[in-house]
Amino acid sequence: MQVPATFGYELAPDLAGALALLARHGPDARPIAGGHSLLPMMKLRLAEPTVLVDINGLTELGGITVDGDAIRFGAMVRHAEVLDSAVVAEHLPILRDAERVIADPLVRNRGTVGGSLCQADPSEDLSAAFSALGATVVITSRDGERTVPVREFHRGPYETAVAHDELVTAVRVPIRPATGSAYEKVERRTGDWAVAAAGAVVSLDGHTVVRAGIGLAAVGAEHFVAAEAEEALRGAPATAESFAEAGRIAAEHCRPTADQRGPVDYKRHLVGVLVARTCHRAAARARGEV
Amino acid sequence: MSAGLEGVRPPEEWIRAAVDTPRGYGAMKRKEDARFVRGRGNYVDDVVLPGMLHGAVLRSPLAHARIVAVDTSAAEAHPKVRAVITGEALAGLGLSWMPTLSQDTEAVLATDKVRFQGQEVAFVVADDHYAARDALDLIDVEYEPLDPVVDATRALDEDAPVVRDDQDGRTTNHIFDWSSGDRAATDAVFAQAQARDDERVVTADILYPRVHPAPLETCGAVADMDPVTGKLTLWTTTQAPHAHRTLYAMVAGLPEHKIRVVSPDIGGGFGNKVGIYPGYVCAIVGSILTGAPVKWVEDRSENLMSTSFARDYHMRGEAAVTADGRLRAVRVHVLADHGAFNATAQPTAFPAGFFGVFTGSYDLEAAHCAVTGVYTNKAPGGVAYACSFRITEAVYLVERLVDVVAHDLGMDPAELRMRNLLRSDQFPYRSPTGWEYDSGDYPHTLQVALDKAGYDDLRREQADLRRRREAGEDVPLRGIGLAFFTEAVGAGPRRSMDILGLGMADGAELRVHPTGKAVLRVSCQSQGQGHETTFAQLVAAELGISPDDVDVVHGDTDQTPFGLGTYGSRSTPVSGAATAIVARKVRERARIVAAAMMEANPEDLEWSDGSWQVKGVAGASRTIAEIALAAHSNLELPDGVEGHLDATCVYNPPNLTYPCGAYVCVVDVDPGTGAVTVRRFVAVDDCGVRINPMIVEGQIHGGLADGIGMALMEAIAFDLDGNCLGGSFMDYLVPTALECPSWELGETVTPSPHHPVGAKGVGESATVGSPPAVVNAVIDALAPHGVRHADMPLTPAAVWSAMQGRPLRTDLAIR
């Protein structure tokens, strides 16, 4: 059995309490949500926080709610809730697609939306999906709330815009008309992290793409997005050729590294295939075809 | 039954198995499962003794480095630490090195060098597991890094660093050369095939990468050296408790009667728990030094990185064939990567295990193989993971090679196999490499599998899909793969098979209590095979009682007779035979008592319907329960009976048993991503007589899943610094239910002529037979892309790279 180093534990009563505890225990304390990223790192002694501040009791961080023309995800919403949500199924199929291939039911029952974003693992599927969606992250400190576009949230592998005494409290996703979305991941086995994954959000005006969001996971794409491919799609006809071209551009601009999941040329190839497929499916969904 | 399920019934046989206990053979729920499903198993890590301390191993982060200094002072100063043991300390006791099961030596704790990443360097004993782990960080080891030997194909290069410079005069990494078969005769057939227009030579380079058995329960031990009695009790994860006891006695100089090895419930072995690991020895030394029991249980990464791996065979296979598809000869050269210490577990005379069975199921004129073993800076072990002593490698080689032949000749692989399979009238069959196959009807078994799979329809569907793809439709690449395997299990005849001089026989003792309930004690050990059920059924069938009335005791050397244990699918062939024979001995004793009871002549009795009957006298019969009570009563006992029915036996198998099987796998490959989906798997096994068909099928299910794992995702690769790239379950992937189709099983039954009940082993059959079926299916799917071979594991990246004509080397880091 792998065992972590010694650490202290505090159960936060509410948001204000959690923020106070984080401030009191300083930069070596960590909030713990689902624990499915943090605890393995502690057991491997890659992380040795002095104190864990447990935020699982913070009911104010729960819930998936429609809030005007946006959908709000509380930071403590579990993967499983996203997967089961009717609101998500209706408006944000990219998230349902992604959740189906994130880890396994045990991890999904505990792992959270906030934890996924804050972990900032370069392979995190939700980071790619929220980036494609152009989401906004709500960060709370004792001084109040601030919002950061998700595309500015990640500062690099395992680094985010959140300071040690702050918490992510919610993620807001805009609902756009005539828009469809999709996500696809290639993995070596169910529950494995992505070899490569892509998510697309496509808004149509008739036959023309008026806006495209393309997220990429596990291939070294800056801020998890394929900005050049998005740009190329704007105003383009929603055809297989355009989507293949977007895939080609995304493949060219991402920066995958070789590991046991595959060599660089393969990962680039996958980006091309997956971007084209997800754009195609997103457009079909925007047209109400699937 | 809930309303929604009305009308849905499980198969009749399962219902019966759940309700009735068969008198002897037949489907029956496993007796041991009652405790497992209630969480009442007792594994090594469940053992808690008063005053028990906890051990942890410090491991090398480097693959190859000289040890300059080890400073343990800070660890020793930790308030909860009771002892810190180093290689130097062990050297003082003469225990820093230990013999391996292959006449080599292996470091217990490193003294001079570390030779693989994860090698044991020091051992800490502390009050609790947490403190022991904390103290590891307080040990300061100064290393001087050395160039590692990682690529096995470079291990014999002139300038390769020498891994084993501890051995006097050693200047290379060469361990052994071993060959089998008639080289001259084989070369002659190949020369002809090369020269003639209507024959050819087909060659393929085939890697069976390093994989790991990865049992869910990792290895561990609780050592309790009683300072008063001097008796060592060792609870440990071992598949061979008796062999371990004898080895501890020989190596550590402890008197053998003062050692008790207990292998309690074991959560999977697959060969991983055959050897003796440094951690066990350290736990024993820790207990001796502290006078308290010491528990050591490794974690997942330690298990994957340091304990017995399997395979790692780089093979070149050649087949001499006629243009119309007759296999004439097979020639193989193998480079075997044994890691840093030659610690494979196998019969002494077989350094490449039973690889000599590589001629498989085919009628060849000649065959020859040559195997060269080398040292590298990788974990030692080998011959683990349900491999039947390297038959996994042998079957993979020949079944892959036959498919390459089919590809090159443009023949259907089923037809090619059917043409060349041994015929039933050739049994018993002596193979060109000297193995005597006991029985089988191979063409029949293959035909049953082809029919069950609907082979011709599958080929038609495949052709249709290929046409549609060519016409531009977005349909998957369909592949159909076959494998026909011959296994050789149940090692083995004492005259030719031993491990470190211990003959590979197994013992059984059977006691019948006065009320007719029986206790069987066997030398083999179950790691999930269901021995407590199967062996009870064997006894029950021989004595005419219920399996519920037979208790099977195993895994405790103080309570069971000597024998070599469970691996290589040997339990039923060897211990099962011992069980049947010991039960027959009991029955013969019972005959004498029954004769006395009925005042008849023993010769006038016949065993019929579960009791001894006086021939021709209706109603004159006695059951075992009646006889057992009489044997312990005041009945006047005739000569030859002492007042009980108990018996013992040691079974020395006259030959191995040779199970076989025909497997058909159907896959789809996504041409865009290279991802493989296994659609169907048909497995027709012939393991002779099936004692408990349900358990047999369970064993096959597990082995088929193993095969999908190895074929598609499992491998331990190393980067050029010797870092292990498969050291966790995030990196070393084992299949889940979602990667497995609903298995379609079938059977043929050809009893073994020399086994007392006609049974053959089955534990490893599916692990041996399934990898080539899956790989052959994937390669078949890729045929339109000109792919002829690609190495396991066929991950999406490996498949795609093969389609690009740039197959991956799966033993090294992907670059």
Ligand SMILES: Cc1cc2nc3c(=O)[nH]c(=O)nc-3n(C[C@H](O)[C@H](O)[C@H](O)COP(=O)(O)OP(=O)(O)OC[C@H]3O[C@@H](n4cnc5c(N)ncnc54)[C@H](O)[C@@H]3O)c2cc1C
């Ligand atoms: C076996 C396994 C397989 C997995 N496979 C995948 C996969 O395929 N794809 C994928 O995307 N993910 C995968 N994951 C990761 C999974 O999604 C995690 O649950 C998720 O990454 C982290 O969520 P969590 O709630 O468990 O975070 P935790 O582990 O609790 O925390 C992660 C980090 O975020 C910080 N944190 C958590 N919540 C907040 C907050 N509200 N504000 C500020 N900081 C916070 C913590 O301090 C910590 O540093 C896998 C995990 C496992 C164990």
